[in-house]
Amino acid sequence: MLKGKHLIDPQDFSLEELESIFELAEEIIKDQNSFKDLCTGKILGTLFYEPSTRTRFSFEAAMLRLGGRVIGFSEPGSSSVMKGESIPDTIRTVASYVDIIAMRHPKEGAPKYASYYSSIPIINAGDGGHQHPTQTLTDLLTIKEVKGGFSDLTIGLCGDLKFGRTVHSLIKAMSRYENIKFILISPKELQIPNYIKTEILENKDIPFIEVERLEDVIDSLDILYMTRVQKERFFNEADYIRLKDSYILDREKLKLAKKDLAILHPLPRVNEISYEIDDDPRACYFQQIKYGMYARMALIAKLLGVA
Numbered sequence: 001m002l003k004g005k006h007l008i009d010p011q012d013f014s015l016e017e018l019e020s021i022f023e024l025a026e027e028i029i030k031d032q033n034s035f036k037d038l039c040t041g042k043i044l045g046t047l048f049y050e051p052s053t054r055t056r057f058s059f060e061a062a063m064l065r066l067g068g069r070v071i072g073f074s075e076p077g078s079s080s081v082m083k084g085e086s087i088p089d090t091i092r093t094v095a096s097y098v099d100i101i102a103m104r105h106p107k108e109g110a111p112k113y114a115s116y117y118s119s120i121p122i123i124n125a126g127d128g129g130h131q132h133p134t135q136t137l138t139d140l141l142t143i144k145e146v147k148g149g150f151s152d153l154t155i156g157l158c159g160d161l162k163f164g165r166t167v168h169s170l171i172k173a174m175s176r177y178e179n180i181k182f183i184l185i186s187p188k189e190l191q192i193p194n195y196i197k198t199e200i201l202e203n204k205d206i207p208f209i210e211v212e213r214l215e216d217v218i219d220s221l222d223i224l225y226m227t228r229v230q231k232e233r234f235f236n237e238a239d240y241i242r243l244k245d246s247y248i249l250d251r252e253k254l255k256l257a258k259k260d261l262a263i264l265h266p267l268p269r270v271n272e273i274s275y276e277i278d279d280d281p282r283a284c285y286f287q288q289i290k291y292g293m294y295a296r297m298a299l300i301a302k303l304l305g306v307a
C-alpha cells in the first residue's frame with residue numbers, strides 16, 4: 001500500500017510497489033481520459049526552492065490532468081522563507097492546506113527533514129546533489145517502455161557523476177534488478193561519490209568500471225544516460241569552464257554504438273548531446289519527458305490512495 005507514504009529516496013518503495021506505479025502509468029498512457037477526475041477535490045503543493053522546468057511543470061500538469069488543483073511557489077523569495085521561516089513551520093503550514101507536497105531544495109536531506117513534520121505525503125523533487133527519485137521513476141518507465149524490462153542491461157552513465165543527483169538515484173534503483181552492469185564515464189574530478197560505490201555497487205557485488213572516454217565503451221552499451229555538468233554545484237567558475245564540454249555525443253561517436261542503444265537524458269541539455277542526433281531513433285530523451293508526467297500522475301494517485 002503506497003497510500004500516505006513519502007517518496008524521499010529511490011529505495012523507499014519495494015519493487016512490487018514500483019511495479020504497481022508503472023502498471024498504473026501504462027493504463028494512463030492507454031486511456032488518459034478515464035483518469036481525468038481521479039483527483040477531483042485534491043490539491044498538490046509545489047515547494048520549489050531551486051529552479052526547475054520539467055519537474056515542476058510535470059508535477060503540475062500531472063495533478064491538473066487528474067482533475068486536481070495546484071498551489072505553490074517556484075521562487076522561495078516570494079514566500080515567508082524570505083522572512084526566515086523554518087522548513088518545519090513552512091511544511092506544517094502548507095500541509096494544513098493541501099493533500100500532497102512536491103519539494104525541491106538545494107540542501108541535501110531537506111525533503112527528508114520536511115517529512116518528519118508532515119502529516120501528508122512529501123515527494124522529494126530533487127535535493128541538492130543528492131537524490132531525485134521522481135526523475136528515476138521517469139527513467140525507469142522510459143527503460144521499461146523502450147527496453148521491455150529492467151534486467152540484463154549494460155548502462156553507461158556519462159558526464160557529471162559527482163553532482164548529478166539523477167545519476168545517483170538511477171544507480172540506486174537499477175542496482176535492485178538482475179544482471180545489471182554499470183559503465184561510469186566521467187572526468188576524474190567528476191567521478192561518482194564514494195558512498196554510491198561502497199554502499200550500493202560494491203556492497204551488492206554489481207559489476208562496474210570507471211572510464212574517461214565515451215568512445216572506448218559506447219559499443220557495449222544498451223542504455224546511455226547523458227548528463228550536464230552541474231554548474232550550480234561548482235565552487236569555482238574556472239573548474240566549471242574547464243569541464244563543461246568534456247563530452248559531446250554526436251553522429252561520429254554514435255556510429256560506434258549498438259543499433260538498439262537507448263539514449264536518455266534527464267534534461268536540461270547544455271552541450272552534451274549534439275542537436276544532429278535528435279532525430280536518430282535511438283534518442284529517447286524527448287519521449288522520456290512525457291513518461292515523466294505519466295509516472296508522476298501514477299505516483300500522485302497511489303500516494304493519495306485514489307487508485
Ligand code: NCD
Nearest residue numbers: 054055126166228266267268
Ligand atoms: C535534473 C535535476 O534537476 O537534477 N533535471 C530534471 O529534473 N529533469 C537534471 C539537471 O538539472 O541536470
